[in-house]
Amino acid sequence: MIDSLPSWVPTAEDAWSARLRDLLADGVIPGIDALGAHLATLDQQRTARGAVKKAWEKTTAKLMGSDTRPFVFDMVLALTGEPLSHDTSNWRDMGLTAAGSRSLAKAFVLASGYSGEGSFAAHLEHLARYAAALRGMGARYRDDAIAEVAFRALETLGTEEAFAALCHLRRDIDYVILREHVEPHLLAVATALGVPDVVREERSVPAHALNAQGVAIFGGEDATVYGNSGLRADLEVDRNMLVGLTWYDADGLPDYTTYPFPSPRGHKRVFRPENIEGVQRFAKRVHAEVAAQRARLRDIPAGRTWDFAEWAEHYRDHHLVGVLTASLIWEHRHGEDWTAALAAEVPDTAEEIRLWTDGKPGEAEALRERLGSGRRQAFAQLPG
Numbered sequence: 157m158i159d160s161l162p163s164w165v166p167t168a169e170d171a172w173s174a175r176l177r178d179l180l181a182d183g184v185i186p187g188i189d190a191l192g193a194h195l196a197t198l199d200q201q202r203t204a205r206g207a208v209k210k211a212w213e214k215t216t217a218k219l220m221g222s223d224t225r226p227f228v229f230d231m232v233l234a235l236t237g238e239p240l241s242h243d244t245s246n247w248r249d250m251g252l253t254a255a256g257s258r259s260l261a262k263a264f265v266l267a268s269g270y271s272g273e274g275s276f277a278a279h280l281e282h283l284a285r286y287a288a289a290l291r292g293m294g295a296r297y298r299d300d301a302i303a304e305v306a307f308r309a310l311e312t313l314g315t316e317e318a319f320a321a322l323c324h325l326r327r328d329i330d331y332v333i334l335r336e337h338v339e340p341h342l343l344a345v346a347t348a349l350g351v352p353d354v355v356r357e358e359r360s361v362p363a364h365a366l367n368a369q370g371v372a373i374f375g376g377e378d379a380t381v382y383g384n385s386g387l388r389a390d391l392e393v394d395r396n397m398l399v400g401l402t403w404y405d406a407d408g409l410p411d412y413t414t415y416p417f418p419s420p421r422g423h424k425r426v427f428r429p430e431n432i433e434g435v436q437r438f439a440k441r442v443h444a445e446v447a448a449q450r451a452r453l454r455d456i457p458a459g460r461t462w463d464f465a466e467w468a469e470h471y472r473d474h475h476l477v478g479v480l481t482a483s484l485i486w487e488h489r490h491g492e493d494w495t496a497a498l499a500a501e502v503p504d505t506a507e508e509i510r511l512w513t514d515g516k517p518g519e520a521e522a523l524r525e526r527l528g529s530g531r532r533q534a535f536a537q538l539p540g
Contacts, residue, residue, distance in 0.1 A: 161177060161184070162180075162184055162189055162193065164192045164193045164195075165177060165180060165192070166257035166260060168257040171234070172231075172234055172235060172257060172261055173257045175230075175231070176234075179227065179230060179231075185223060187219070187221060187223040188223070188224055190219060191216075191219040191228070191267070192260075194212075194215055194216065194219055195260060195263035195264060195267060196260055196263070198212070198260070198262065199259050208266070213270075213312075216266065216270055217270040219267075220267055220270040220271055225273070228271065229271070229273075231264045232265055232268045232279060232283065235261060235265070235286075235302065236283050258301075262301065262305045265280070265305045265306055266305050266309055266312070268313075269309030269311070269312030269313045270312060272313075273313075274313065274315035274316065274317040275317065276313070277313055277315060277317035277320070277321045278317065280310050280313070280318075280321060281306075281321035281324060281325060283302065283303075283306045284302075284303045284306035284307060284310075284321075287300070287302040287306065288303050288329050288331065288382075290328055290329065290330075291365075291380055298331065298382060300333075300334050303334060303337075307322065307325070307338055307341045310341060310345070311341040311345055316349065319345045319346060322338055322341055323342065323356070323359040323360040326339065326342055326360040326362060327360055327362060327363050327474075328363060330364060330365035330372075330380070330382055330438075331382055332438075342360060343356070357452065358470050358471075361445075361449060361474060361476065362476070363474065363476050364441065364476060365380040365381040365382075366391075366393065366442075366476050367380050367475060370394070370476070370479050371390055371391065371392045372390070372392075372438075372442070373390055373391075374387055374389040374390070374391070374438075375387050375389065381438065383434070385427065385431040386427065387427040387435065388403075388404040389403050389435050390402045390404075391435075391438070391442060393476060393479050394479075395479065395483070395531065396483075397446055397483065398414065399414065399415065399439060399442050399446055400413070401413050401414070401436075401439045403419055403420050403423060405420065405423070406426060415439075415440070416440065417435075445476060446476070446479075446480070449476065449480055450480060450535060453480055453484070453534050453535060454534070454535035456511060459510065460511070461509065461510045462508070462509050462510070463507075463508065464502070464504055464507075464509060471499070472502070478499075481499045482500065483527070483531060483532060483533045483534050484499065484512075484533060484534055484535075484537060485497070485511075485512035485537050486499055486502055486509055486510065486511060486512055487509065487510050488502045488503065489506065489507050489508040489509075489510075490505070490506065491507075494510075496512050496519060496523060498527065511537075513537075520539060523538060524538050
């Protein structure tokens, strides 16, 4: 059967290539044959700096029609087991083994960006999350190259859905180099859509692998940070916004530190210097992020409002910003009435939400009592 297929179809015995051959088993329609032959030239259509040539992109856009779009979508979905399960025994955990099939797979991902289908952004986000080996995705290894073509496809798609997907990816990817690769694509889409910088920034604040309890876990089955060094450590942003790092020795005994996060004596010898230093760099990035977000919250213009859903997603429920949000006083509106409240007290029926700035006589004292004795705020709202 392979002999009867077009020459651009890979012969590799991996799950993705097998899916491609299965889809073509009953014949190849002309549109798909032309598109496939073109996509197979991706590696030859790059500039000296590795960028894809504009002519290749232009031809791809022309070949993405109603007859080819479903086929392209199917092949992109196949990369993450939707609907076909990938080969989880593969060392890259992506079901791609041969160079030819891998390049073609990347080309299919890039092509999906020319579909004009905003709803497909969710699938590209899913692929990027899988390739980034985010917790809960089922991938054992990162595949940065696949993730990066998904970012590029989202930029090409350029819709509101693509913008939201790129915001989610910048928020959730914990590997700093890959996260930085999201940023130019996110900026390009935001600029094209006319999204203000303040909105782009607040919707894409990195969570640095913190879980809902404000803890990033290194090592073990419950790890939230990508890696397999054998080192165990917990990083926490506490209710007073202090970043603390707890190291664990080989016997599980803890050693708590704060900035600049020195490691216990002998830790580098047991767990290797590069692993220790990687955790320290991670912790310092979180320390810097907390400071940056405190400043951002302080500088939000008076009177800026959010609806409940966007405020809850980007402030109250964000795993890093949420810690800061909980330290502040907010106001929520029902009809004409504004009511001051802690973040946890804001009802989901609120019509608008804004930061509290001043109040009735005696209100500040009552709010301080509700906030709790000794509780630090992200910035000083309450006098004294």
